[in-house]
Amino acid sequence: MVTVRAPATSANLGSGFDVFGVALDRPADIVHVERADRTTIELTGVGSQYIPTDPDRNVVGAVAEALDAPAHIRIDKGVRPSSGLGSSAASSAAAAVALNELYDRGLSREELVPVAAEGEAVVSGEAHADNVAPALLGGFTVATDEGVTTVDADIPLVACLPEIAVSTRDARRVVPSDASIEDMVHTVGRAATLAVGMCRRDADLVGAGMDDRVVTPARAELINGYHEVREAALDAGASGVTVSGAGPSVLGVCQAADRTRVAGAMLEAFDEAEVNARAYKTRVGRGTEVLEP
Numbered sequence: 001m002v003t004v005r006a007p008a009t010s011a012n013l014g015s016g017f018d019v020f021g022v023a024l025d026r027p028a029d030i031v032h033v034e035r036a037d038r039t040t041i042e043l044t045g046v047g048s049q050y051i052p053t054d055p056d057r058n059v060v061g062a063v064a065e066a067l068d069a070p071a072h073i074r075i076d077k078g079v080r081p082s083s084g085l086g087s088s089a090a091s092s093a094a095a096a097v098a099l100n101e102l103y104d105r106g107l108s109r110e111e112l113v114p115v116a117a118e119g120e121a122v123v124s125g126e127a128h129a130d131n132v133a134p135a136l137l138g139g140f141t142v143a144t145d146e147g148v149t150t151v152d153a154d155i156p157l158v159a160c161l162p163e164i165a166v167s168t169r170d171a172r173r174v175v176p177s178d179a180s181i182e183d184m185v186h187t188v189g190r191a192a193t194l195a196v197g198m199c200r201r202d203a204d205l206v207g208a209g210m211d212d213r214v215v216t217p218a219r220a221e222l223i224n225g226y227h228e229v230r231e232a233a234l235d236a237g238a239s240g241v242t243v244s245g246a247g248p249s250v251l252g253v254c255q256a257a258d259r260t261r262v263a264g265a266m267l268e269a270f271d272e273a274e275v276n277a278r279a280y281k282t283r284v285g286r287g288t289e290v291l292e293p
């Protein structure tokens with residue numbers, strides 16, 4: 001048996017739609033795999049009652065097929081599905097690492113990125129890699145057609161998860177099909193600023209670089225209380241706030257000393273909008289770890 005831990009991730013970071021991602025140091029999925037003649041799936045943990053055990057509809061089934069590695073796969077969900085925190089990607093990355101180890105396939109973490117992205121295609125219709133790349137490799141990642149670039153960034157974060165479900169598939173339908181040149185120039189400038197901030201481990205620069213005028217405004221409308229939560233977090237000291245992934249989680253960047261205040265302000269603002277929520281005081285973290293080889 002092989003056991004692995006794969007972290008939650010936050011994709012896009014506002015200005016880097018379908019490109020940027022970070023691994024979070026918590027929460028995480030734990031996945032155990034054992035060799036079998038055909039793939040079967042067992043689920044426990046947060047939101048597991050909403051996730052199919054049918055290998056054709058669970059992301060780990062697609063990963064097992066891509067690696068030709070049938071197994072009994074036990075998933076203990078720490079990352080709630082439809083959270084905007086890369087729930088499906090955590091399981092995809094975990095299965096890719098665990099099955100690669102179990103069947104001794106010898107693929108590198110970089111080579112496992114397109115394999116794990118096959119799992120994402122099952123749920124969102126597209127094999128986007130911006131969650132699976134940081135889930136596998138850790139840190140801040142830039143995923144493009146050419147491959148993945150990583151930065152071992154260390155930035156404090158608050159991820160606030162409301163009790164609302166937004167599926168990635170639905171949130172992709174509201175993405176505008178075009179953008180003005182002004183909005184594009186603004187967003188590219190912010191994305192470049194964010195990337196420099198990650199390299200310098202500068203939370204103020206990362207926060208300033210999150211602003212996006214293209215995708216986030218449409219996505220924000222799917223999250224009850226988003227604008228109030230964003231304002232509250234900025235007032236409490238966050239340097240930047242945006243939709244995490246496809247939502248509904250809201251991601252704030254701040255100095256480590258301000259995390260508790262920012263988390264409290266976000267929870268209070270969701271509460272005022274009559275939305276229950278929980279906040280993870282977290283930071284950019286490591287990728288998938290093998291716990292039991």
Ligand SMILES: Nc1ncnc2c1ncn2[C@@H]1O[C@H](COP(=O)(O)OP(=O)(O)O)[C@@H](O)[C@H]1O
Nearest residue numbers: 051058059082083084086087088091123167168
């Ligand atoms: N192993 C899995 N973990 C989480 N979600 C899964 C898994 N397999 C299939 N799903 C489905 O994927 C969807 C959640 O994925 P997604 O919408 O991308 O959420 P998130 O934003 O948390 O990644 C749900 O419909 C869920 O049933």
Ligand SMILES: N[C@@H](CCOP(=O)(O)O)C(=O)O
Nearest residue numbers: 011018084085086168245246
């Ligand atoms: N780039 C994707 C990221 C989806 O992230 P998730 O955590 O919501 O699955 C998108 O924005 O659609």
